[in-house]
Amino acid sequence: MGRSPCCEKEHTNKGAWTKEEDQRLINYIKLHGEGCWRSLPKAAGLLRCGKSCRLRWINYLRPDLKRGNFTEEEDELIINLHSLLGNKWSLIASRLPGRTDNEIKNYWNTHIKRKLYSRGIDPQTHRPLLLIPTTNTTTSTPPPKTSTTTSTPPPKTSTTSTSPPPTTTITSTTAVAATSSSSSDNQNIKLTMLMGKGNNNNNNMNIMMINKSNANAKLNNHPHDDRVLIESNNSTSSATSDHSNMSSSTLTSSSEQLVFSQTVQGGLNLDLSIGLLPFGPTTSTTSIKLQPQPQIQQQKQQIIHKQHDHYYFTYDHDDNNRKLFYGRIKNSTNIAQSCTENPSVLPAAAAALSTSTSIANSSVCLCCRLGLQKNQPCRCNSMPTSTLVTPAAAALPTHNYIYTYYTTTT
DNA sequence: AAGCATCGCAACCGCGCGTCA
């Protein structure tokens, strides 16, 4: 049961507004002000419905509207606001003088989504693209669509060779990218994830389990990927902000899937901690028993040796106006040089990366989809060993992105 | 140069929500 139409459609014009119609609307609102949209068309002598008049005024005719392209600053502001507010376009628009919600919505769908994908960031979750699409998700977020009937592939950038295609985001579940280890299958890996965002939303953690064939295919298609993805079919497996509640359910799987349970029986212990900024080193733990598939382990070992290029994204946080950069690192020891070798990298990124502290404090390696390990470089060896990531640095309020730290213990 | 495909944006549509009489 819908609402009654706002006007009689047979007596209204549709489509593009003429200059005369615009002028009539402007003149009327100048005289009488906004409001009473239902009665406005008749009073103004317009053959339009009130809703159309309102949209035309708000989105196009208002004198305080700012026309023209969005600036980089506006781009980043929209991205940040969207990470805080979601698709609340009117709220976002209220923070951008002269921009309308419709304008921002269109701009988001046509430009920023693509921009974020090119950075390896999911535009819905504002997290690094971690997940492999699965076929049985019910709340998936499709990649950005254009006006054409076919879905748009991820934008082409110089870094897409390691960026997965726009991935299916599973609401209320989080992906855990567990890096492979060069040690034996039975090695205990303590995986500590510290995920920080500048808001209190989206703080769940998802575990994604993929079947073995998918894992193999993924690893084959993305040789830089050094990870095992764990998929959970239990959508309630989420962590709360107090780091305390992981689902106690046992994550079972078919013979084609990696098998996990939360029983601590040696094997792979994953310490998973979700933190909101500001956060400290306090973590809670959930141990998951992994029965690794030797075939996958062996394949990953081979993949490690094939890694040559490393991708990262980082923030320039020398000032309060953080800017996100991404780039490619070829050399594990000379970051700035490697950065400038790649013409696709923004010049400012080279400056941002010229100091190890920038990287140490805020980089996430896109090879492994993991952040820099505390006191150790990323496992892909794309960072010099001298770089450090400390919880104190991660807790800086100027950081507004995901951190993932991992350590290995024996 | 012409035809076609694609892209970007303005505008529209249907619906839900909150407010108020």
Next chain:
DNA sequence: TTGACGCGCGGTTGCGATGCT
């Protein structure tokens, strides 16, 4: 409680601009 109304949102459409062959 109900309906009118304003507002906002997600999705879609139509069309001009642009790029490609």
